[in-house]
Amino acid sequence: MAYVATRGGEQAIEQAERLFRADLAPFDRSRVDEIRRAMPYLIDRIMGEASLYDPDLAALALAQTGGELYEATLLLRAWRTTQPRIAIAQPVLQDELLVQRRISAAFKDIPGGQILGPTLDYAHRILDTAVLEGAAHAPPPVDPAPRPAPQRQPSLADWERTEGLVASPAHSPVAPDDIPDLTRDPLLIPAPRAHRLQALARAETGGVLALGYSAMRGYGSAHPTVNELRLAEAEIRVAHPDGTVFSCGRARVSQAEVAAKGGDQIELGFAATFGWNEVKVIAAATLDLNSDGAAPGSATEEEFYLYHTESVEASGFCIHFKMPHYVTFQSALDAMRGASGEPAGEGADHKIGASL
Amino acid sequence: MSLASLTRPWAAMSYGFLDASARREIRRKLIKAVAVPGCQMPYASREVPMARGWGTGGLQATLTLVTPESVVKVIDQGADDSVNAASIRKFVTRVSGCAATWDTAAATLIQSRHRIPEERLRADQVLILQVPDPEPLRRVEPNISAARQMHADADYGRLWLTLYEQIVRKGRIMQGASYPSLVNGRHVITPSPIPRWDVPKLNMARHLTILSAGREKRIYAVPPHTRVEPLVFSDRPYQVEAHRGLTCARSGLGGFFMNEIPQADGGRIHEVSDSNLGIKAIRIAEGEDETIAETWYRNGEMQP
Numbered sequence: 001m002a003y004v005a006t007r008g009g010e011q012a013i014e015q016a017e018r019l020f021r022a023d024l025a026p027f028d029r030s031r032v033d034e035i036r037r038a039m040p041y042l043i044d045r046i047m048g049e050a051s052l053y054d055p056d057l058a059a060l061a062l063a064q065t066g067g068e069l070y071e072a073t074l075l076l077r078a079w080r081t082t083q084p085r086i087a088i089a090q091p092v093l094q095d096e097l098l099v100q101r102r103i104s105a106a107f108k109d110i111p112g113g114q115i116l117g118p119t120l121d122y123a124h125r126i127l128d129t130a131v132l133e134g135a136a137h138a139p140p141p142v143d144p145a146p147r148p149a150p151q152r153q154p155s156l157a158d159w160e161r162t163e164g165l166v167a168s169p170a171h172s173p174v175a176p177d178d179i180p181d182l183t184r185d186p187l188l189i190p191a192p193r194a195h196r197l198q199a200l201a202r203a204e205t206g207g208v209l210a211l212g213y214s215a216m217r218g219y220g221s222a223h224p225t226v227n228e229l230r231l232a233e234a235e236i237r238v239a240h241p242d243g244t245v246f247s248c249g250r251a252r253v254s255q256a257e258v259a260a261k262g263g264d265q266i267e268l269g270f271a272a273t274f275g276w277n278e279v280k281v282i283a284a285a286t287l288d289l290n291s292d293g294a295a296p297g298s299a300t301e302e303e304f305y306l307y308h309t310e311s312v313e314a315s316g317f318c319i320h321f322k323m324p325h326y327v328t329f330q331s332a333l334d335a336m337r338g339a340s341g342e343p344a345g346e347g348a349d350h351k352i353g354a355s356l
Numbered sequence: 357m358s359l360a361s362l363t364r365p366w367a368a369m370s371y372g373f374l375d376a377s378a379r380r381e382i383r384r385k386l387i388k389a390v391a392v393p394g395c396q397m398p399y400a401s402r403e404v405p406m407a408r409g410w411g412t413g414g415l416q417a418t419l420t421l422v423t424p425e426s427v428v429k430v431i432d433q434g435a436d437d438s439v440n441a442a443s444i445r446k447f448v449t450r451v452s453g454c455a456a457t458w459d460t461a462a463a464t465l466i467q468s469r470h471r472i473p474e475e476r477l478r479a480d481q482v483l484i485l486q487v488p489d490p491e492p493l494r495r496v497e498p499n500i501s502a503a504r505q506m507h508a509d510a511d512y513g514r515l516w517l518t519l520y521e522q523i524v525r526k527g528r529i530m531q532g533a534s535y536p537s538l539v540n541g542r543h544v545i546t547p548s549p550i551p552r553w554d555v556p557k558l559n560m561a562r563h564l565t566i567l568s569a570g571r572e573k574r575i576y577a578v579p580p581h582t583r584v585e586p587l588v589f590s591d592r593p594y595q596v597e598a599h600r601g602l603t604c605a606r607s608g609l610g611g612f613f614m615n616e617i618p619q620a621d622g623g624r625i626h627e628v629s630d631s632n633l634g635i636k637a638i639r640i641a642e643g644e645d646e647t648i649a650e651t652w653y654r655n656g657e658m659q660p
Contacts, residue, residue, distance in 0.1 A: 009437035010446065077403035081378065082369040184377065186398035186573040189501045296499055303499060313571045316408025320488070323410065323440055327433045327470040327629060330616055331551040332532035334597040354538040354585035 024066045035059040044252060044275025045069075049311050050076030051183065051202040053251045053274050070315035073204075077312055080183070088176040090237040090245060094155040097232035097253070102153050105226040106259055112153040117231060156228045157257060157268060166266045189303040196291075196302060200284040201273040204311035211299045211309060212283025220290035220300045224258035224282070227268060231276045256281035258289050372419045373451040378402045382420040382575070386566065389577035394539025395507070396490050401573040411444055412570030414467045414486035418448055421465055421482060426454040429463035434471040434613070434629035441469070458632045461649040470533065472554040474612050474630040475649040477563035479580060485548040487569035490576065492536040492546040512536075512544050512587075519587060529592065538585045539578055547584070553596045553613045556658045558584040600656030604628040607637035611656030 036043060036059035043058045050058070050073050057079065061072040101117025104110045131137045160166040182198040191199070200208065216224065233250040240246060255272035269289025271281045290300035299305060308314060370376060378400070385399045404412050404419075411432075422428065430445040432438035436458040444467060449456050457463050460473040469486040477483055493503040496514040506512070515536055522530040533549035537558070547555055548567055558565055558578050565578040578584055588594045603610040605617075605625040612633065614626035628634040639646040652659060 009439060010442040013439050013443055074403065074407060075405075078405040081402040081404065082373065082375060084375060085377075183402075184381075184400050186400055188398060303501065312403055313408045316410060316412070317488070317571055318409075319407055320409030323469075324433050324438060325470075326615060327551055327613075328533040328549045330614075330629075331549075331553075331597055333616070334599075335528070335530045335532045337598075354541070354587055 027063055031063050032056065032059045035062050041276060045205055045277050046072050046076065048273040048275045048277055048280065049073045049202055049204055050080065051274065052076045052080045070311060073311050087238045090239070092234045095152055097230060097234055098151050099153045099230055099232045101231040102228065104156055104228050110156050111159060113149065115149045160266060166268060187306060191302060191306065196288065196306065197271065199306045200271050200288065203284065203309035204314065205277060205280045207309035207311070207314065208280050208283045208287065211305045212286045214299045215286050215290045219298065220286065222260035222267065222289050224260060224269065224286045224289055226282065227257040227259040229256045229278060229282065230254065252276050254278060254281045256285040258282065258285040260289055371452070372422055373404065374402060374416065374419050379420045382416055385575050386577065389575050390579045393579050393582050394543030394545045394576055396574040396576045398573055399575050401570050405447065406443070408571040409488060410440060411469060411486040413568035414484045415444060416570060417484045417566050417568040417575065418465055418467045422448060422452040422454050424453045426452070427457050427462055427464045428454050429457050429460060429466045431471060432469045435631040437631065460632065470549055471629060472550055472557045474633050474651050474653065476652050477561065479562045481563045483563055483565045485550070485565060485567045487548045487567045490546065490567065490569040490572050490574040492544050507543060510542065515544060516587065523592060535586050538587060540582050544587070545576060551597055551613060553599065555584065555586055557652045602626045604634055607634040608641065609634060609637045611653055
């Protein structure tokens with residue numbers, strides 16, 4: 001049939017893909033290394049959204065997709081699907097994190113101190129156009145502090161708990177294998193808390209920001225105060241079958257705790273993710289904070305924000321509308337054109353239809 | 357004995373792409389889906405190397421069932437050569453080593469988007485339909501927790517009401533594709549968005565139909581010899597698309613579901629939607645050795 005040629009089929013998709021790859025030009029390991037070196041925050045962002053911590057693979061995904069972030073995340077997630085789960089790490093405790101930045105907006109000073117760490121918060125956002133004229137972008141070196149900040153910092157919420165400002169959540173120990181794993185169980189609502197935090201950890205940054213921002217602007221009931229924000233490195237500790245616990249590496253992590261006044265206590269919202277991504281964890285913690293009692297269908301309702309910030313699902317469904325839909329369109333046209341349809345199954349034994 | 361001698365050689369991915377735990381989960385959910393016809397079974401739904409919404413649910417079911425002996429047919433809108441069908445077929449054959457075909461009668465697994473082939477499927481064939489939205493109640497209840505409760509209660513009153521309202525407002529039921537249908541007298545499904553023309557093919561069929569939604573993470577099934585009844589009122593019979601009298605301008609076939617092709621002069625021609633059926637008819641007309649298997653419809657009439 002002639003429309004084989006007009007729709008193209010296998011040859012067309014092959015050439016369309018080649019065209020995309022030709023625009024990116026051939027590359028080798030050096031491009032991957034340069035992306036990894038030059039763009040750590042971009043790498044962090046997609047490692048978080050992919051829930052796969054591997055900076056080399058993340059840089060490779062960026063190189064392969066030319067920085068199309070949704071495609072890069074999907075590449076990493078699909079890679080993740082092929083990998084076995086070989087161990088479950090020990091819990092990462094807050095006061096064991098190797099902290100590089102840690103601030104609280106709730107108090108002027110806190111036990112352990114406010115540590116600004118690396119940030120552009122107070123930078124003047126001015127393009128260094130001299131670089132385009134040939135100058136080097138060479139910021140002055142950092143002056144070491146006279147007294148180094150401690151590597152580990154106590155948890156502010158722990159202090160608040162001892163003061164009776166924050167309720168202590170009931171601690172129910174779970175065997176590692178029984179921790180609900182969003183990548184192996186479907187997300188059902190109401191979600192176990194583990195699922196909610198896992199879904200937020202891998203949610204799309206822009207989506208979380210949009211919904212979190214709507215809550216901050218007043219569509220949520222609770223106004224967030226940053227109780228504690230941390231950028232840190234976490235030791236990933238696993239147990240060898242002989243019982244020895246050892247560190248198998250470090251991962252950059254961010255976490256945010258946001259606070260709002262409850263009745264007589266502070267309510268906390270929490271979020272954490274792979275990589276350093278402050279916007280995401282503050283927005284995600286705000287959604288967590290506003291979840292309880294949220295109106296059905298509102299942006300802070302758990303079902304609403306968890307389903308609609310899932311990067312791979314949302315972007316995939318959005319682009320699927322490019323696919324042909326002419327069969328369903330034909331069916332709708334037929335209904336629109338009115339009463340010319342015919343009853344189906346006129347054979348005497350084939351009466352079909354469940355009727356009231 | 358060494359550790360290496362006890363393990364298989366390293367491979368970048370498992371047979372059929374999905375790792376063993378994913379295949380096991382989907383097999384279990386498939387069995388549950390067959391055991392409770394039409395009931396949506398949640399599953400984890402792994403990411404696969406294609407975008408969500410592009411047949412990832414159907415693909416995971418296919419990858420779970422495929423073996424090196426399988427013969428796989430993939431269609432999109434009824435056509436084997438449609439770009440996404442070509443992409444899925446290429447992937448499945450690449451990761452499983454199975455054979456591919458365009459011939460409905462030769463296939464053991466048929467993955468399809470939006471159509472059921474016109475040639476009647478046999479008991480030894482499995483049809484896998486890609487499903488964008490598995491929830492027939494979505495339009496009346498977008499909240500999935502509430503919708504699950506309604507399924508548990510067999511509470512389909514609001515669905516009936518929308519159909520009734522369409523009759524009151526427009527004089528007929530306006531549902532196009534994905535016509536809500538009652539399976540085994542218990543669960544209402546959305547039969548993926550296949551046209552109304554195809555829904556009777558599910559009723560008391562000889563073959564197993566698996567419906568899988570990857571993005572929404574739900575799998576459900578219509579086992580062989582199971583009632584599938586579109587929701588209708590007793591004085592308003594079920595209407596399929598008015599394609600009975602249409603003729604394919606390329607193959608000369610009539611009495612099958614057609615694609616309408618607008619023409620520059622303001623008119624239209626039709627092409628048979630099941631593209632390989634059209635190819636078979638053309639081959640037969642040209643004297644080639646080709647057979648069209650028994651079809652569900654004959655002269656536009658659904659056969660019992």
